[in-house]
Amino acid sequence: METYFSAELTDFKTLYNVLKAITFKEYATLRPMEEGLKVTIEEMKCVETSAYIPVQMFESYYVRPQEDVKFKLSLKILTETLFIYGDDGNLSLKMTYKGPGFPLCLIIKHNDENITVDCQIYTMDVDESTDFLCLADECTLNKVVVNANQFLDILTDLDNTSDDLDLFLSPNPPYFRISTTSTMGESQTDISKNSEMVLLFQCENEFQAKYSFNYIKQILKVMNFANKVSISTGETGLLGLQLLINEDAKQMYVEYYITSMFEDDR
Amino acid sequence: MRFRALLVDNAAMKDLLSTVNSLSKLSKDCVMRIVSRKVYFIIPDEDTGPRKPLAWCELPVNFYFKEFNLDGVSQEYNEIYLCFATAMLAKSLSTVKQNAKSLKIKLTNKQTPCLTLEIELASNEGLQNRQLVHDIPVEIIARKNWNDFAEPQFNDFHVSIEMPHLKPIKNIVERMKNMSHSLIVSANNFGRLSLQIKTNMVNLSAHFTNLGIQSFAVGQDNESTVGDGSANESIVTATIDIKKFLMFLTGMQLNHCRTTCSIVHGKMVKLASEQVGALSLQCFFTELSN
Missing domain, CATH: 3.70.10.10 (Proliferating Cell Nuclear Antigen)
Incomplete structure (x- = not known):
């Protein structure tokens, strides 16, 4: 029988770090596509995080053509398995997925120590109702690209006790404003479009929406590994963050989408 | 006194x-x-x-x-x-x-x-x-x-096999502990030691090959023989508490020690470290009852 998906990878330290940082929930959907492997975690239908590992990251990569391959598994188990040798280097990994009903098989070799780990992670079928919308197509309203390090600093410096985070984008000053409100007080951070950390600023109409800060915090961990963050918004208040993670010449992406909170009539 | x-x-x-x-x-x-x-x-x-x-x-x-x-x-x-x-x-x-x-x-x-x-x-x-x-x-x-x-006496080990470096084993067992409570230790007559966990989510095993066999009792009625022509493989297995096993690996910061793993099929695992003339340490792990 022809396998649905197989891939080989030698250095997967970054992949491990990224997957570990986005393990907010136990289960994730893996979707091997022709362009690369996509790992998606969805929560309460309002937050969706995907790590996208392009084909170029792999030593070899095969996915059965004309087949929508996707399966669900425990991301926690997958990350633990990728870290099986701890920080020891010089590993090689081979993944195979034979098809629905079969486990995802991993073979991880330690090339210095003559150890082989083989692992079958049982898979589940993906619930058909959670069909993937192309969220990237929805977030077309505005686009701001910022330096990840500095943006992360700003987000971590925000009032931690605040429940929500207010985002305001405008073609005129203050351009990009992040505000929080809590019992401690209110805070506002303005980022000018001429700031050094802003690499691109596209905004034609004013945009304002409120998001749950607790959800936003989830993404901070993986932002540590990112170089650039692209912020885009959609008409319904959908916020998309795209994180670009550079490793040597190879690139990985993490996409994060969150729906806005309902405005209460104050 | x-x-x-x-x-x-x-x-x-x-x-x-x-x-x-x-x-x-x-x-x-x-x-x-x-x-x-x-x-x-x-x-x-x-x-x-x-x-x-x-x-x-x-x-x-x-x-x-x-x-x-x-x-x-x-x-x-x-x-x-x-x-x-x-x-x-x-x-x-x-x-x-x-x-x-x-x-x-x-x-x-x-x-x-x-x-x-x-x-x-x-x-x-x-x-x-x-x-x-x-x-x-x-x-x-x-x-x-x-x-x-009293010193536990076991002389009916089905296998005694040399252990590889403890440090990578410790890393592996640490990860395994996060996924399972029990560890299946097995060894075959070709010098392969395997550590395995099985849960409803995952089946993971680490194999260490080319290890020295000190003794292997053949002809046990509990051996499982994989018949593929010339080479007959016999496997001895025991299931033990992963936490205790890890405790031993973490505690063992002794240098210049040779460690041996001995298994009584379905009963127990013994790890013995020895620095000749200076120290001998044995740890006993009994089979987990299900």
């Missing part, structure tokens, strides 16, 4: 410290058995009903001690059994890391029975010679309870 021992070699003191440190990671309390030629440290297994040792450590007297005087409970039984907090001994001994000239260990009676350590530190950089005295309260174990701490 009298006991007095003297160490003057700093390297031997440090060896003793590292052994006690390792033991203190395995258990809160330990039993020290003193006989005329050997000192034993015995770690009782806390959860088994009839007490069976979890770890058994043997130190030959002549490697460590310059002087060693023992008057046991009686002439017939020239032995002493003491019980105390392992961490306390480890902490008291830790001062030998400095430049200790001598270490005296004796059994004293100061309100309660105590193991008294007298450490003499050499002078360095303006400090005078100093003497440190540590009293570790101990409980003397009565003669009638000695049987609880």
Whole structure:
């Protein structure tokens, strides 16, 4: 029988770090596509995080053509398995997925120590109702690209006790404003479009929406590994963050989408 | 009952410290058995009903001690059994890391029975010679309870196989512990040791190959034979508590030790580390009952 998906990878330290940082929930959907492997975690239908590992990251990569391959598994188990040798280097990994009903098989070799780990992670079928919308197509309203390090600093410096985070984008000053409100007080951070950390600023109409800060915090961990963050918004208040993670010449992406909170009539 | 021992070699003191440190990671309390030629440290297994040792450590007297005087409970039984907090001994001994000239260990009676350590530190950089005295309260174990701490004897191992480097194993078992409670240890007659976990989510095994086989009992009725023509593979397996196994691997910071893994099929696993002439440590892991 022809396998649905197989891939080989030698250095997967970054992949491990990224997957570990986005393990907010136990289960994730893996979707091997022709362009690369996509790992998606969805929560309460309002937050969706995907790590996208392009084909170029792999030593070899095969996915059965004309087949929508996707399966669900425990991301926690997958990350633990990728870290099986701890920080020891010089590993090689081979993944195979034979098809629905079969486990995802991993073979991880330690090339210095003559150890082989083989692992079958049982898979589940993906619930058909959670069909993937192309969220990237929805977030077309505005686009701001910022330096990840500095943006992360700003987000971590925000009032931690605040429940929500207010985002305001405008073609005129203050351009990009992040505000929080809590019992401690209110805070506002303005980022000018001429700031050094802003690499691109596209905004034609004013945009304002409120998001749950607790959800936003989830993404901070993986932002540590990112170089650039692209912020885009959609008409319904959908916020998309795209994180670009550079490793040597190879690139990985993490996409994060969150729906806005309902405005209460104050 | 009298006991007095003297160490003057700093390297031997440090060896003793590292052994006690390792033991203190395995258990809160330990039993020290003193006989005329050997000192034993015995770690009782806390959860088994009839007490069976979890770890058994043997130190030959002549490697460590310059002087060693023992008057046991009686002439017939020239032995002493003491019980105390392992961490306390480890902490008291830790001062030998400095430049200790001598270490005296004796059994004293100061309100309660105590193991008294007298450490003499050499002078360095303006400090005078100093003497440190540590009293570790101990409980003397009565003669009638000695049987609880008898050396476990197993001579029906189906396999004894050399263990690879402990450090990568420790990493692997640490990850496995996060996914499962039990560990399946198995070895085959071609020198392959496998550590495996099985849960409803995952089936993961790590294989170590080309290991030296010290003994392999053939013709066991419980062996599973994979018949593929010329080479017949027999496998011996036991399922044990992963936490205890990891505890042993974390505690084992002893250098220059050779470790052997022995398995009684479906019954138990023994890990034995030995530094010839200086130390032998055995850990016993019994089969998990489902």
